[in-house]
Amino acid sequence: MTPFQFDLEAVCPETGARAGTLHTPHGDIPTPIFMPVGTQATVKGVMPRDLETEVDAPIILSNTYHLYLRPGHKTVQALGGLHRFMNWNRPILTDSGGFQVFSLSELRKVRESGVEFRSHLNGDRHTFTPESTVDVQLALGSDIMMVLDECTEYPATYERARQSMELTSRWARRAFDHYRGPRADCVEKHALFPIVQGGMYADLRCASAESLLELDAYGYAIGGLSVGEPRPESLAMTELVAPLLPANKPRYVMGVGLPEELSEYVARGVDMMDCVMPSRNARNGCLFTSQGRIVIKNARFSDDPSPLDPNCGCYCCRNFSKSYLRHLFLAQEILFSTLATIHNLRYYLDIMRAMRSSILNGRFPQFLAETRANATPEAKED
Template sequence: MQFLVEHEDQCSKARAGLITTGKGTIQTPIFMPVGTLGSVKSIPQNVLQDHINADIILGNTYHLYLRPGMQVLDAAGGLHSFMEWHRPILTDSGGYQVYSLAKNRSLTEEGVTFRSHIDGSKQLFTPESVIDIQRSIGSDIMMVLDECTPYPCSYSYAKDSMERTHRWLKRGSDHFDATLTEQNAYQALFAIVQGSVYKDLRIQSAEAIAAADRFGNAIGGVCHPTGQLYEITELVCDILPKHKPRYLMGVGTPLDLLECIALGVDMFDCVMPTRNGRNGTLFTTAGIINIKNSKWKTDCSPIDAQLSNALSGHYSKAYLRHLIISKEPLGLQLASVHNLTFYLWLVRQARKQIQQNNFVAWKNHVLQTIMKKIS
């Protein structure tokens, strides 16, 4: 696996790059659809590939370990074969579940013990075991075990958590290197910056993660309502090495994507496009639409005529509204496909503008349109 920065924008820190993997090339900046359980909700893999044209998708180590389980994935030859997706996959280590499932887990130096949300059984995740699980999953990009800290949290909690995450990084990295074989040499490992909202901790963490010298680096724990996303992202990106891909975890809105691309981020993921689509909120090149609104009842114009995707340009707003209002499953699918099509269009336009040294002017112009509510 290799990462190449092809071009850097002259008026920002945005860059266009290529991640070359054994299962295809990822053009950055990139948005990665979230497929927690080996499925991007309501969207078949052939649609992800042929219509949305996603370069890479996400799976989740914690959820895949519980269901379908390693026995099934080992029998299938890994997640790619199991779900018939033959492009790259990134798997989260379960670090987010340390936060999201806080009521059902205990945290020690050894690792995290979860009480399964499926059957109540206790499951221990350690820095070493999550590497082994991701080896079985066969993900192209693996994440180390970390703690996504709660918000708010005290300085002392954030510091202790960050330092434990760094110790886990060392253990996970050592085990990754010790289990490297000719058969799994295609897999790469990302480290994760933590530190909550505290700038000095973020600096310490970014320096430690840079020194670990893994293939790529991620910025975690930024999804909190403090308004510090851009400040923290810029601070960390200025420390992380330029020759390695940077992944901002769990972000976010079209606005956040473009502003963080300008700060030097290469990779994003978020459930927002599919979740909002299922709830009737559409991101379009003309602005944000609440498709449930009665104003679209007789609007037979395409969902978004500006997108090349045949689905968005073929089905009408009136038809999609009818499906969503009627709670037809097809409506959830069409809205999710459309929103992901928009997100992939957005990052590919960003890449094009970076290559043309026009990113900042384009960003400022396009945001005036796409973030406008027209519902």
């Protein structure tokens, strides 16, 4: 068995939802899975110990762009790689930094060779190429790496989306030529995923997927979503592309989604997801619970002795009241961000665990129906 074997354990015949296990050098990942985002080698406010014991996250995501700029991939490599640097012994996925670079807009120039950009920290000029981003991620030592892609903005004209998609495909081939050529000694330890692009155009998405299948990668990603498009369009593109990707390889949709949306992507054949929403919303005082969203600053929680979510077993819910959490938030205490982030991430991961169980037990259609029934405006907003 190769280090990145993907074992598909169950498929829902009604929807195509999948449950499996992705084996990596740093441990097994049960799928479907949501990956907490640890952009700068840390999930903000949470110790790696708590990511293991309280959240039980099998894998986290870090960002190539940010780590390249600070502290620098060579520094991380000299200190033993990202796992040792941040004391995280489970799998790590790094994105290529492409999304961050392309969000710089006025600070970057795209060429066939790669993308030139100015650091948002000090304005220094840098260049990312398909080859160099592979080298940076190998220096970081992540288990799963992403190719450099151009994340097409929304809305985009058909011609703009076509050119962007074709550039991404050419970059992917160059990245894989480098990965399997000069860096072939790393292939068994680090997986490289290509990324399907094409904007909101069905034929471009299909053409992108078809071109990337030739790479025979360990897994495939669907990018260019959650960039401002209506959610139905995001789901439609996912539903179109996922079945085109190999059934025996993991499928990763980048940058999604809300709690009630997780099952919608899984129902379309997705195995892996990530986004900053649970951690960012936590720091801003928006907490996800089994009773709906709670905006903790609301005055009605000022003397509320009840736990945040009686159905959650995280440290926050076991030990503290809504009143205390509200006090911490209004006092701008750092502890609030820690407790709230642990809770929101645990809530997301518990959803994924329940979803996986429902697929294995043949109950995913019921799980999906219940999620949709509970996703009313009243349930979604406090």
